[in-house]
Amino acid sequence: MEAKESKLKSIIQGTCPKCHVGRVFIHKNPYASWSFTKMHDHCSHCGQSFDPEPGFYQGAMYVSYALTLAITFPVGLLLLFVLNVDLFVVLAVLTFLLLAFLPVIFRLSRLVWLNFFIRYRPSASSKQPE
Ligand SMILES: [Zn+2]
Numbered sequence: 001m002e003a004k005e006s007k008l009k010s011i012i013q014g015t016c017p018k019c020h021v022g023r024v025f026i027h028k029n030p031y032a033s034w035s036f037t038k039m040h041d042h043c044s045h046c047g048q049s050f051d052p053e054p055g056f057y058q059g060a061m062y063v064s065y066a067l068t069l070a071i072t073f074p075v076g077l078l079l080l081f082v083l084n085v086d087l088f089v090v091l092a093v094l095t096f097l098l099l100a101f102l103p104v105i106f107r108l109s110r111l112v113w114l115n116f117f118i119r120y121r122p123s124a125s126s127k128q129p130e
Pocket residue numbers: 016017018019020021022043044045046047048
C-alpha cells in the first residue's frame with residue numbers, strides 16, 4: 001500500500017519514481033514555458049535514467065489516451081445530454097479543453113508510464129543508475 005501511495009506522490013509532484021527527490025521535468029510549472037516537454041536525462045539525486053530505452057515513451061500514448069477520454073467523455077456527455085448544448089459547441093469546448101490541458105496530460109502520461117516500470121526505492125541515494 002505504501003508503494004502505491006508513493007507512486008501517486010511521485011506522479012503528482014513530478015519527481016523521480018525511484019527516489020522521489022529529483023525532478024523529472026526541467027520546468028516545474030507545465031505552463032511556464034513552451035518547452036514543457038523538456039526532461040532531465042537522469043535523476044539529479046539517484047542517477048535513474050528517465051529515458052531507459054529508445055521509444056520508451058511510445059507506451060505513454062496509451063496513458064494519454066485514457067486521460068483524454070477521462071476528460072472528454074464526462075464533459076461531452078454532460079454538455080450534450082444534460083445541458084442540451086449544440087454538437088459543434090460541444091466539439092469546440094472539448095477541443096479547447098484538450099488544448100488547455102495538453103501540457104498536464106503530456107506530463108502525467110509520462111510520469112505514470114515511468115512509475116509503471118520503475119520501482120520506488122527510498123534508500124536509492126547514490127548516483128548509480130541501474
Ligand atoms: Zn531519483
